[in-house]
Amino acid sequence: MTEPTVVGFICDWSVDLKPLSEGGHLRELPHVRIIRVPCSGFVRPSWLEETLTRGAAGVFVTGCPYGDCLNREGNFLMRDRIEQLHRRLQRRKVDPARVAMLAFGLHDGPGFLAQVKAFVERIASLPAPAPARGGRPTVAQPAGASEGDAS
């Protein structure tokens, strides 16, 4: 399989994955791997960066439709954090198009799949990413500090 891996962090309460996925990936797009999280707002932006560093071609977070987060604000906050991350990635010469925020409800399966496909296609058209550099060191990244200042 030549298609580059894409990782999706998907909120437990958003799109119903039962009919769409098997064994940790999307049935229709086997190179799209899935990690379930309790809320889209749980995802730490540094994990998204880390996922790219470990060689993923793209990474996205899926929450509920804006306004309908079970935890009230998770998807809004995540949208903001991803915007910040985009700016940071730009400074590091990583194409921000590799990181995306999606918002789909329980019954929005088809819409979700369509948007993931569009995302994957967009990534495929980008110039190849820098080769995987393995895991990051275990100490906290100073990059986090600049995120704190930014908000």
Added chain:
Amino acid sequence: MSSATTDQATGRYARSMTALLRGTLRLDVWINRVYPTDFNPLYYTGGLSNLFLLTLVLSGIFLFFYYEASLGSAFASIQYLTERVPYGGVIRGVHRYAADGFIVGILLHLFRNWFTDRYLFARDNPWISGMFLLLFAGFVGVTGYQLVWDERAQLLTTLVVAMLYSIPAAGQGLVHLLLGGVGVSDTTLVRLLYLHIGPASALYAFLWWHYLRLRHPKIWPPGVWTLFCVGLVFLLAGLIPVTRDAIPPSSPAARPTHFPMDVFFMLPFWFMNILPAGGVVALLVLLFVGGLAIPYLSRRETPAQMEVRHAGVAQVVDGNCTGCELCYYDCPYNAIVMVPSPGRGLTKAAANRTLLAVVIESRCVECGICIGACPFEALELPKLMERDVLNQVSLAMQT
């Protein structure tokens, strides 16, 4: 009841709640096709209720200046306001229709929050305060109709008195308190005026309680919905004057037996057609107590039973916390407080901190939003740690 039947009942309740959740979200799919999600009115039912409440307060202040609380002049003062004061009739209509909008808004809000599980676990504070908001809103509506002192008000008062009488032991005293004597007199209207405005003001105290555990509550709907709702209320007030029903003023000789219903406020009184007064009182008490019990009653309300993730209450990693307050700003349930740091942190970034984040366990809904907020790896959900997530990332990358 044997435990087997309890289980079955729990199962049925759980199944119906799941069906209601799916149904509610199915409805959203349709609404979101018409409106972009930022404008889905069902996402802003709390804000809509709040908007109608403000409309009620403002129009109510206007009405208050013209109202005279006595048997002889109450109806006349309202008639004067409606017919002689410029736009008086419209403002009165606004007050009437905004009240209906308020109740519709609250009920939509209640059912939506119920069906989408937004009252569960540590989220009970807005639910309990919400039940009090509902109770007081209904009460204010009834006293509002009584203030007009037409035949409908007269009959309503009779029914309220009958309901109060049916309460064992306290009944007689309550009637005396309400009427301000043994029978209806000028004092009664003064009391009704107070019982309209007092509890209406109390709604704001309850709202403070309602928002206590909600960070940045969305208290207003999107601007276009504000315009639409206020516009609609004014339009209705202009097109369908409230005097259309033409109810004659109350008089001691009149023996009214029926009145035009306002389904939103007078439903309990309709039940008096089929139930004795005591039965209606019991029903209302039962609904209220049942409503209060909803977050606690059913055995479904544990994460395991609902088959949802139980990630555990967020934990601060003391050594890493720099006191940057980011988690404090982002926690949607105000579950994180910043306290003066009792000592230095372990990492370089945390060495000179002055504050330390503390999670108040009883308020934490285990959403993990603070985890995403913390850039210093100082917060963890015990059953889904950063380590676990990064392991999953590695796993995903291997295949």
